[in-house]
Amino acid sequence: MKSSAMRDLMAITERPEVISLAGGLPDTSTFPPESLAALTAKMAATGAARALQYAPTEGMAAAKACIAEVMAAEDTPVDPEDILVTTGGQQVIDLVCKTLVDPGDVVVAEAPTYPGAVPTFMSYQADVVQIAMDDDGMRVDELEATLDRLDTEGRRPKFIYTIPNFQNPAGVTLSLPRRRRLVEVAKERELLVLEDNPYGLLRYEGDPLPTLHALDRGEFVIYLGTFSKILSPGIRIGWTTAPAPVLEKMNLGKQGADLCSSAFSQMFVASYFEHDHWQDYLQSLRDLYRRRRDTMLDALAEYFPREASWTRPQGGLFIWATLPDYIDTTDLLARALSHNVAFVPGRAAYLDGRGANSMRLNFSGVSDDDIRDGIRRIGEVVREQVDLYGTLTGSASAAAGAGDPSAPDPDLADVLHLPPRPSPGRRTDAR
Amino acid sequence: MSRVAVLKGGGSLERQVSLRSGARVEDALQRLGHEVIPIDVGGDLVARLRAEAPDVAFVAMHGRDGEDGTVQELLEILGIPYTASGVSACMRCADKVLAKHAMTDAGLPTPAFYSFTETAFKELGAAEALGAIEERLEFPIVVKPADQGSALGVKFAQSPADVAPALVAAFSYSHKVLLERHVHGRELAVSILGDEPLPVVEAVPREEDFYDFSARYTIGRTSFVCPAQLGDALTERAQSLALDVFRLLGCRGFARVDVMLEEGTDQLQVLEVNAIPGLTETSLLPMAADAADIDFDELVSRIVEMALQPV
Numbered sequence: 001m002k003s004s005a006m007r008d009l010m011a012i013t014e015r016p017e018v019i020s021l022a023g024g025l026p027d028t029s030t031f032p033p034e035s036l037a038a039l040t041a042k043m044a045a046t047g048a049a050r051a052l053q054y055a056p057t058e059g060m061a062a063a064k065a066c067i068a069e070v071m072a073a074e075d076t077p078v079d080p081e082d083i084l085v086t087t088g089g090q091q092v093i094d095l096v097c098k099t100l101v102d103p104g105d106v107v108v109a110e111a112p113t114y115p116g117a118v119p120t121f122m123s124y125q126a127d128v129v130q131i132a133m134d135d136d137g138m139r140v141d142e143l144e145a146t147l148d149r150l151d152t153e154g155r156r157p158k159f160i161y162t163i164p165n166f167q168n169p170a171g172v173t174l175s176l177p178r179r180r181r182l183v184e185v186a187k188e189r190e191l192l193v194l195e196d197n198p199y200g201l202l203r204y205e206g207d208p209l210p211t212l213h214a215l216d217r218g219e220f221v222i223y224l225g226t227f228s229k230i231l232s233p234g235i236r237i238g239w240t241t242a243p244a245p246v247l248e249k250m251n252l253g254k255q256g257a258d259l260c261s262s263a264f265s266q267m268f269v270a271s272y273f274e275h276d277h278w279q280d281y282l283q284s285l286r287d288l289y290r291r292r293r294d295t296m297l298d299a300l301a302e303y304f305p306r307e308a309s310w311t312r313p314q315g316g317l318f319i320w321a322t323l324p325d326y327i328d329t330t331d332l333l334a335r336a337l338s339h340n341v342a343f344v345p346g347r348a349a350y351l352d353g354r355g356a357n358s359m360r361l362n363f364s365g366v367s368d369d370d371i372r373d374g375i376r377r378i379g380e381v382v383r384e385q386v387d388l389y390g391t392l393t394g395s396a397s398a399a400a401g402a403g404d405p406s407a408p409d410p411d412l413a414d415v416l417h418l419p420p421r422p423s424p425g426r427r428t429d430a431r
Numbered sequence: 432m433s434r435v436a437v438l439k440g441g442g443s444l445e446r447q448v449s450l451r452s453g454a455r456v457e458d459a460l461q462r463l464g465h466e467v468i469p470i471d472v473g474g475d476l477v478a479r480l481r482a483e484a485p486d487v488a489f490v491a492m493h494g495r496d497g498e499d500g501t502v503q504e505l506l507e508i509l510g511i512p513y514t515a516s517g518v519s520a521c522m523r524c525a526d527k528v529l530a531k532h533a534m535t536d537a538g539l540p541t542p543a544f545y546s547f548t549e550t551a552f553k554e555l556g557a558a559e560a561l562g563a564i565e566e567r568l569e570f571p572i573v574v575k576p577a578d579q580g581s582a583l584g585v586k587f588a589q590s591p592a593d594v595a596p597a598l599v600a601a602f603s604y605s606h607k608v609l610l611e612r613h614v615h616g617r618e619l620a621v622s623i624l625g626d627e628p629l630p631v632v633e634a635v636p637r638e639e640d641f642y643d644f645s646a647r648y649t650i651g652r653t654s655f656v657c658p659a660q661l662g663d664a665l666t667e668r669a670q671s672l673a674l675d676v677f678r679l680l681g682c683r684g685f686a687r688v689d690v691m692l693e694e695g696t697d698q699l700q701v702l703e704v705n706a707i708p709g710l711t712e713t714s715l716l717p718m719a720a721d722a723a724d725i726d727f728d729e730l731v732s733r734i735v736e737m738a739l740q741p742v
Contacts, residue, residue: 008447017441324597331584331603334444387601388549392558392595 010332013342019374022342023323024116024168024315024317025365031281032086033067039271040163047267055263057240057255063191067239069273074200076214078223082241087261089198089226089238092250093117093161095257096194096222096240097124100158101247103370105149108160110138112320112349112358114168114196117161121351126421128351129157132389137174138162140181147189155279157223159192164212165200168317169349173314176209183212186220192246196224201282203315204290226271229317230282230388270384289317289364292371296363299372303379305386310361315366322346322357329359341377432464435735436485436511438502440471444604445581452710453491459731460489472502480509487738488513489731490707495631498707504662514738516706524706528577528609530680534701537679539672541701542691543568546577546609546633549602564610565591569609571613574739575597576605580705587613614702616694620661622674622708622716624685624730625737628670629719633659655715657722665692680704684737687716 013020043051059067064080071078086092093116101107103125106117109117111130121128129144129150143160150157162182164174174182186193195212218241224237243249254260272278296319300310309320323329329345336342346358359378362370440446447601453469460467462649468483470476472492480488493735496502500521506513516524528546528617534636535541545564551557565572574597576584586597595609603610618636622629633656661669665681673688687708691700720730 009444011447011450012442012444121618192662222526266715326599328603331600334583337444337601381603388552388602389599391552392561392598394558 001341009330009337010342010344012337016340018340018342019343019366019370021361021363021366021371021374021378022344023365025362025364026230026285026317027232027288027365028234028285030361031232035276039268039275043264047262049392051264053263055260055266056086056087057251058132058261059083059099059261060263060266063237063266064239064267066273066278067225070201070227070230070278071223071241073279074197074208074211075225076211078213078218079242082218082244082247083248084240084242084254085266086238086240087258087259088228088233088236089117089224091119091195091254091257091261092224092240093120093196093240094157095250095253096242096246097121097126098253098257099299100192101126104234106155106157108143108146108157110162110167110170111170112346113161114163115344115348115360118263118348118351126158130350130352130354131247133167133172135172136181137164137167137172138178138182140178140185143182144185147185147191154322154392156275157191159194160186161183161194161196162212163198163409165198165209166202166313166318168199169318169344169346170320171311171313171316171318172314172320173209179209179212181231183221183265186216190220192220194222198224198226198229198315202286202317204286204288204293206314213386218243230285231269231272231278235268236267237261237269273417280388284316290362292366292368293319295368295371296361296375300376300379303376304381305379305408307386308382315360318359319363320346321359321361323359323382324386325357326389327382328356330356332359332381332385335381336378339377339381341374341402343378368404433486433735433739434464434466434468435460435481436468436470436480436488436489436604437491438470438472438476438482439491441473441492441494441496441502443492443496443498444579444641445494448581448709449491449493449497449713452493452714455727456489456731457710459728460504460735461603462728463732465708465735472497476502477505477509480506480511485512487735489735489738490514491710493707493709495578496606498580498705499578503514514734516682516686517686520582520683521706523680524682524704525580526578526607527575527703528607529551531609533679534676539676539701540699542573542614544611548607550606552598561594562591567596568610568612572597572732573611573613574601575609575611576601576603577607577609589622600734607716614691617659617692618677619661619669619690619692619699620687620715620719621690622671622685622686622717623673623677623682623695624720624725624733626630626674628674629716629725630658630722631643631661631666631669631714632657632722633661633721634715651707651717655718657715657718661692665697669699672701675676676701682706685716 013022063085065085067083068078068080101124104219105126107121107126107128109128109130192380213221222242257402307324308321333345344360346355349355437453437457439449457467457469468485470479488506490513500518502519503518531541547557572588574586574588583681584601588594588597618634620632635654669690676688677686687705689702717727
């Protein structure tokens with residue numbers, strides 16, 4: 001495990017006085033407690049014994065029917081027989097590694113990648129090769145070049161890990177041409193792709209894009225879904241559908257890991273889909289998170305110095321901001337914490353030490369006031385650092401010197417080069 | 432048997448390590464038959480200490496507030512005896528610059544250094560002096576926050592271009608930073624218990640060329656050798672130097688003195704003194720005590736006894 005410094009710093013973000021933009025939390029306070037009570041009562045009335053019992057390893061039929069309904073909403077038809085219900089989406093990543101990865105095997109991921117997958121990859125001692133992204137998601141041309149290079153080294157990746165929609169942490173979305181090409185590459189080279197899609201239904205603007213699984217009809221794509229972001233992460237219900245031999249092995253792996261996912265939770269899902277309108281709740285989440293995203297984008301434009309840049313996600317939970325390269329966001333977090341505000345330092349999303357000048361900001365789990373206040377506080381410490389660097393290097397602002405903001409980060413090319421949105425006259429840089 | 436309040440956690444950046452030190456101390460105190468009052472230090476500290484009225488406070492805090500004299504001052508006001516160093520010694524140890532000046536004035540060896548506040552750069556044009564500093568210290572230069580425990584924010588500047596980012600990083604943790612001559616050699620930790628030095632621990636970094644914060648607290652990243660293979664004469668020199676520094680700064684109870692053994696010259700150079708070093712499963716002071724046949728329970732027992740003795 002790496003970077004306990006960061007872990008120790010993150011421990012402080014949990015203190016109540018800290019506005020934490022470091023989480024990845026959906027806002028569960030929006031789920032009506034009376035609905036929870038009513039659903040649980042109905043469950044108890046009709047199936048108490050089953051809810052308290054073990055479930056089949058592959059999952060309960062009633063829960064799988066709900067999963068098929070969610071996947072249909074993403075235009076990704078699936079036979080419920082081909083679904084494995086898991087304990088959160090995270091377990092899918094773990095089971096895929098357990099099934100496929102031996103120590104030293106190559107796993108291809110995006111740069112940056114989901115920070116929560118990093119410890120999983122590390123615990124299976126995978127050699128993770130990260131592929132740069134831009135505005136249109138993973139650079140598939142770079143992926144192909146990398147696969148060629150690995151090929152000459154006689155190394156064949158076990159799978160390609162991607163979050164095509166509103167990527168965590170970068171917030172970008174894989175474009176349709178690249179989706180098509182990625183699926184072709186997988187087929188040509190007979191490589192498995194793990195498509196992690198927790199946020200696909202949390203789109204706030206633009207048209208939905210087909211899932212990789214739908215494009216490939218499940219031939220080489222292992223699909224990961226979850227109820228965490230559309231219902232509740234507390235129930236710990238995710239799922240996967242995968243090519244048959246892989247799914248079979250994952251099933252065996254799951255038996256070894258935890259026998260089955262909670263019957264109680266699966267019946268809760270079934271009860272919820274039967275008695276409530278999940279699409280309505282989802283719409284309410286979309287409306288809420290869209291507003292919070294806009295609040296954060298506005299706050300960034302108002303409070304972050306011009307040397308900073310950030311992504312503008314069409315959905316999901318995160319914005320990825322990048323600062324001049326002389327600022328290390330792990331150190332910056334220490335200063336931010338003294339102002340009672342937190343974010344995830346960019347290094348957490350890389351396995352190779354890159355990402356030092358970036359940060360992940362969450363807007364879904366924080367109130368509008370806290371988003372504004374949090375971004376203002378981070379903006380202040382960033383500005384202090386930028387000014388200090390200017391003083392140290394004798395340049396009035398960081399426009400000169402090592403942190404040339406016009407030079408895009410080679411790791412993330414265009415993604416990090418989105419100019420701040422002009423703010424509607426609230427900026428006070430006339431001082 | 433006593434009622435012992437274990438003060439731990441707090442809002443310092445070393446909160447997590449402190450919670451682990453505290454938990455381990457609590458277990459030991461319980462085994463020793465004491466009544467333990469665990470307190471995660473926060474806004475209600477004074478109220479809780481008043482309400483609980485412990486016989487003694489075991490300060491298992493690291494970094495800001497717990498190790499810099501702040502909590503000690505409160506305990507003085509409340510009249511509660513507490514473990515380890517008093518207010519002024521904590522202040523001297525927590526501020527590396529103050530500690531280094533005291534050592535220099537007393538003729539004890541510490542690497543050459545210069546220190547500045549953020550104000551000096553912002554308002555007094557200290558940046559103009561960086562060139563002269565770089566010339567005198569020679570690269571690589573170590574840049575550190577003045578009052579951050581652990582190795583957080585410590586950077587090596589290999590060339591002039593690295594100095595500004597390193598200073599920006601260090602100022603993330605503190606309003607005062609120091610630029611220090613880099614001493615290349617072996618890293619030694621000499622712990623003091625009561626007025627006796629314990630066997631010397633040598634830290635041997637495995638992966639990186641720098642003994643960093645995560646290595647300090649993660650099993651497997653750094654190997655430790657205790658007692659360090661130094662030979663009798665060097666061991667004695669290191670222990671006697673550590674004891675001199677411990678006394679110079681007015682420490683009490685226990686502390687850990689970090690020393691470099693410079694390659695080539697065999698000179699010892701004191702880097703810093705930790706007034707409340709870690710007490711976790713992987714910490715160096717308990718390791719040194721163990722090498723002296725003092726197990727953790729006995730260590731905790733002695734530390735509490737010393738706190739209860741009239742000064």
